[in-house]
Amino acid sequence: SFALQLVPCAMLLPVPFREEAFRKGKRRAYALLAALSVGLSLCYPLDVWWFSRMAEKNTNLDDNVFMLLAVVGVTALFFRITRERHVRKFTVLFIVISYAAVQFFLSNILMDFLPLKKQDMIYNDATLAAYLIVTAMLLPPVVCFMRSKMKRYLDTLETAAGARMELLFLAVILVMYLTLNALYSALWVRLRDTLQLSFVYYIPFALFLSILLIFTFYCIINLSVFKTRSAEQAVELALMRQNYDHIE
Numbered sequence: 609s610f611a612l613q614l615v616p617c618a619m620l621l622p623v624p625f626r627e628e629a630f631r632k633g634k635r636r637a638y639a640l641l642a643a644l645s646v647g648l649s650l651c652y653p654l655d656v657w658w659f660s661r662m663a664e665k666n667t668n669l670d671d672n673v674f675m676l677l678a679v680v681g682v683t684a685l686f687f688r689i690t691r692e693r694h695v696r697k698f699t700v701l702f703i704v705i706s707y708a709a710v711q712f713f714l715s716n717i718l719m720d721f722l723p724l725k726k727q728d729m730i731y732n733d734a735t736l737a738a739y740l741i742v743t744a745m746l747l748p749p750v751v752c753f754m755r756s757k758m759k760r761y762l763d764t765l766e767t768a769a770g771a772r773m774e775l776l777f778l779a780v781i782l783v784m785y786l787t788l789n790a791l792y793s794a795l796w797v798r799l800r801d802t803l804q805l806s807f808v809y810y811i812p813f814a815l816f817l818s819i820l821l822i823f824t825f826y827c828i829i830n831l832s833v834f835k836t837r838s839a840e841q842a843v844e845l846a847l848m849r850q851n852y853d854h855i856e
Contacts, residue, residue, distance in 0.1 A: 611649035612739040613708065614678055616747055618645035620704045621686045623751060624758040629692045637689050644685055648678040695775050696762050702778045703758065706785070706825060707750050710818045713789060715742045717814060753826075761829045764836040778828065785821045789814065 618641040622634055630637045652674060683701065690697055719738035765774065792813055 609735045609739045610652045610675070611646065612736075612743050613711065614649055614682065615642070615645045616743060617704050617708050618642065618682045618686075620707065620750065620754060621682075621700060622690070623754040624700055624762055625690065625692060625696075626759075629690055631689055631691055640685060640689060641682065645678075645682055648681065652678075692762075693765075696765055698775055699762065699765065699778060700754075700758070702775075702782055703754070703825065706782055706821055707746065709782075709786060709789070710822060711739070711742050711746055713814050713818055714746075715739045718742060757826075757829050757833060760833045760836070764832050774828070774832070778825070781821065781824055785817055788817055792817075 619638065621641060622630065622637045625634070627634050686701075687694075687697055715735065715738040718741060719734040722734045722737050
């Protein structure tokens with residue numbers, strides 16, 4: 609389950625960049641990110657085993673710290689091996705974080721409906737099945753989006769002012785999404801214990817936020833690509849008119 613979260617996100621990072629964006633080639637970048645993310649996934653059970661022996665009470669703090677260090681390590685490697693401007697790297701990073709957030713919340717929603725055994729631990733049979741299903745549903749369209757729209761969108765980030773505004777807007781949307789989900793999750797946990805609510809009451813708003821995030825990011829990127837195409841077509845049309853006037 610941990611590998612299904614970390615490895616696809618690491619593999620998505622280089623997708624929208626061209627070959628010349630990497631210091632030693634795109635294949636080597638994929639190999640390095642895959643090696644690091646898979647290695648961290650293999651080390652995760654050792655971390656759980658070690659801290660379960662050392663700690664008297666399992667608070668899951670060590671798990672969260674290990675996950676944070678894994679994310680920071682993969683991100684640092686991505687920034688090290690990529691020669692693109694920081695604004696482009698951060699834009700791709702925000703898209704991948706959005707994918708990870710939607711994957712996490714949808715998997716948590718799905719796992720409560722699977723008829724599988726749920727032990728008192730972070731990862732169990734239900735979480736593994738949920739992450740497999742959600743990853744199989746989300747990853748193919750996200751890869752297609754990164755290869756087509758996202759690649760064209762990165763080519764539009766040429767001016768510094770426009771790039772900063774785009775990056776700031778994407779960051780604000782992502783922070784709002786994560787904050788609203790965190791507040792709603794905390795509120796639902798309190799109401800669930802007090803009013804004896806079923807998990808069905810959690811689904812509509814969480815799904816609405818996830819769909820809204822995906823739709824907003826898609827509209828922003830699609831609109832930017834459309835504006836760039838329109839500007840290029842206007843330049844081509846002006847050149848055609850100039851050539852026509854010259855021939856005439």
